[in-house]
Amino acid sequence: MPANKKLLILPGDGIGPEVMQEVTGILEFLDRRNIATFDTSEGLVGGASIEAEGVPITPEVVARAKGSDAVLFGAVGGPQWDKLGFDCRPELAILTLRRELGLFANLRPATVLDALIDASTLKPDIVRGLDIMIVRESTGGIYFGEPRGIETMADGQQRGINTEVYTTSEIERVARVAFDLARQRQGRVCSVEKANVMESGLLWRQVVTALGARDYPDVALSHMYADNCAMQLVRNPRQFDVIVTGNLFGDILSDLASMCTGSLGMLPSATLGAPDESGRRLALYEPIHGSAPDIAGKGIANPLAQTFSLAMLLRYSFDMTEEAAMIEAACRSVLEQGLRTGDIMQPGMTRVTTNEMGAAVRAALERLAA
Incomplete structure (x- = not known):
C-alpha cells in the first residue's frame, strides 16, 4: 500500500x-x-x-x-x-x-463519456468516442514573455505590450511530453502554432519537426495553424489524438475542446x-x-x-x-x-x-x- x-x-x-x-x-x-x-x-x-x-x-x-x-x-x-x-x-x-x-506541461484531456453524449452541443455522431489530450506549454509564451506592460507614449496614448517568445529547449521539452503520451495512446501528435505569421511559431514547427524525426520516428506528426485547429475541433474533433501547442493557443483550444464534451465541470487537468x-x-x-x-x-x-x-x-x-x-x-x-x-x-x-x-x-x- x-x-x-x-x-x-x-x-x-x-x-x-x-x-x-x-x-x-x-x-x-x-x-x-x-x-x-x-x-x-x-x-x-x-x-x-x-x-x-x-x-x-x-x-x-x-x-x-x-x-x-x-x-x-x-x-x-x-x-x-x-x-x-x-x-x-x-x-x-x-x-x-x-x-x-x-x-x-499542462495536460488537458477532452473525453466524451457515453452517458453524456447528449450533453454536448455538437451532434452525437461528431463527438461519440472523443478522446483528445491537449498538451499546453504553461511557463513560457506570451503570458510570461518580456517586455510586457502598459506604457504612455509621447502623444498621450497608452499602449499595452505582451511578448510571445519561446526557446528551443522550451519547445522541445513540452513536445517530448506530447510524443511520449502519444506512444501510450494512438501514436499521433498534431503540433499547433501560427508559423505562417509568427517567427515564434516558425521556430516551434522547426523544433518539433526535428525532434519527431530524430527521437520519435514511430509517432505520426502533423502540423496545423491554430485558427484551423479551432475550426477542426468543432468540425471533426475525433481526427485528433494528442495536440501540442503553446501557452496562449493551448489556453483557448483546450476550453474549446472541453465544450465538445458538454461541460467544463467534467474535465480535469495536470501540469507537470x-x-x-x-x-x-x-x-x-x-x-x-x-x-x-x-x-x-x-x-x-x-x-x-x-x-x-x-x-x-x-x-x-x-x-x-x-x-x-x-x-x-x-x-x-x-x-x-x-x-x-x-x-x-x-x-x-x-x-x-x-x-x-x-x-x-x-x-x-x-x-x-x-
Missing part, C-alpha cells in the same frame, strides 16, 4: 472548497480500505490567501508545494477581488506555482514539471472549470472534474493506474445511473447536489472495491 506520499491540498475560492471536500472523502476511502495512505496538508491560495495574508500565495505555501509529491488545486478568483491591481489578482497563485515549480535524477517530478492537478462564483455556496457545483483530477494525480504522480481507473469507473457508474448536477442535467435524469454526487461516487467505489 503506497504510504507517506506528501499531498498538498489547495482548495482556493468559490466552488473550490466545495468540490475539494468531496475529493478528500475519496482519500479517506482509500485510507480506510488500506488502498493508499497520504500525508495530506492544506494551504491558502487566491482570494482566500489575499484575505488572510494580503497576497495570492505566500512563499511558505510555495515552499510546501515544492516539498510535496503532488499538489491538488481547486480554483481561485471572484468578483470581490476584481478591482485589485494586476499584480495582486487571485489568479497569480496558479501562475506563481507554475513558474516556481517549473510546471511547464521535469523529472529529477530519481524520476520524481513536481506536479499540480486541477479542474479546468474555475471558481464559478455565481454558484459558490449553493451546493450545486459538479465535483466530477475535481474527482477526475485526483485520478490523474494517482496515475501520473504515484503510478497508481489501477486505483485511478477505479475512480474513473466510479464516476462513469454514477452517470450511467442517471445522476446529474445542474451543469450536465438532461431530461429524464435525476438532479443531485454536490454532496449527493460525491456520496454516490464513494458508494460506487465501495462496490468496485468489494
Whole structure:
C-alpha cells in the first residue's frame, strides 16, 4: 500500500472548497480500505490567501508545494477581488506555482463519456468516442514573455505590450511530453502554432519537426495553424489524438475542446514539471472549470472534474493506474445511473447536489472495491 506520499491540498475560492471536500472523502476511502495512505496538508491560495495574508500565495505555501509529491488545486478568483491591481489578482497563485515549480506541461484531456453524449452541443455522431489530450506549454509564451506592460507614449496614448517568445529547449521539452503520451495512446501528435505569421511559431514547427524525426520516428506528426485547429475541433474533433501547442493557443483550444464534451465541470487537468535524477517530478492537478462564483455556496457545483483530477494525480504522480481507473469507473457508474448536477442535467435524469454526487461516487467505489 503506497504510504507517506506528501499531498498538498489547495482548495482556493468559490466552488473550490466545495468540490475539494468531496475529493478528500475519496482519500479517506482509500485510507480506510488500506488502498493508499497520504500525508495530506492544506494551504491558502487566491482570494482566500489575499484575505488572510494580503497576497495570492505566500512563499511558505510555495515552499510546501515544492516539498510535496503532488499538489491538488481547486480554483481561485471572484468578483470581490476584481478591482485589485494586476499584480495582486487571485489568479497569480496558479501562475506563481507554475513558474516556481517549473510546471511547464499542462495536460488537458477532452473525453466524451457515453452517458453524456447528449450533453454536448455538437451532434452525437461528431463527438461519440472523443478522446483528445491537449498538451499546453504553461511557463513560457506570451503570458510570461518580456517586455510586457502598459506604457504612455509621447502623444498621450497608452499602449499595452505582451511578448510571445519561446526557446528551443522550451519547445522541445513540452513536445517530448506530447510524443511520449502519444506512444501510450494512438501514436499521433498534431503540433499547433501560427508559423505562417509568427517567427515564434516558425521556430516551434522547426523544433518539433526535428525532434519527431530524430527521437520519435514511430509517432505520426502533423502540423496545423491554430485558427484551423479551432475550426477542426468543432468540425471533426475525433481526427485528433494528442495536440501540442503553446501557452496562449493551448489556453483557448483546450476550453474549446472541453465544450465538445458538454461541460467544463467534467474535465480535469495536470501540469507537470521535469523529472529529477530519481524520476520524481513536481506536479499540480486541477479542474479546468474555475471558481464559478455565481454558484459558490449553493451546493450545486459538479465535483466530477475535481474527482477526475485526483485520478490523474494517482496515475501520473504515484503510478497508481489501477486505483485511478477505479475512480474513473466510479464516476462513469454514477452517470450511467442517471445522476446529474445542474451543469450536465438532461431530461429524464435525476438532479443531485454536490454532496449527493460525491456520496454516490464513494458508494460506487465501495462496490468496485468489494
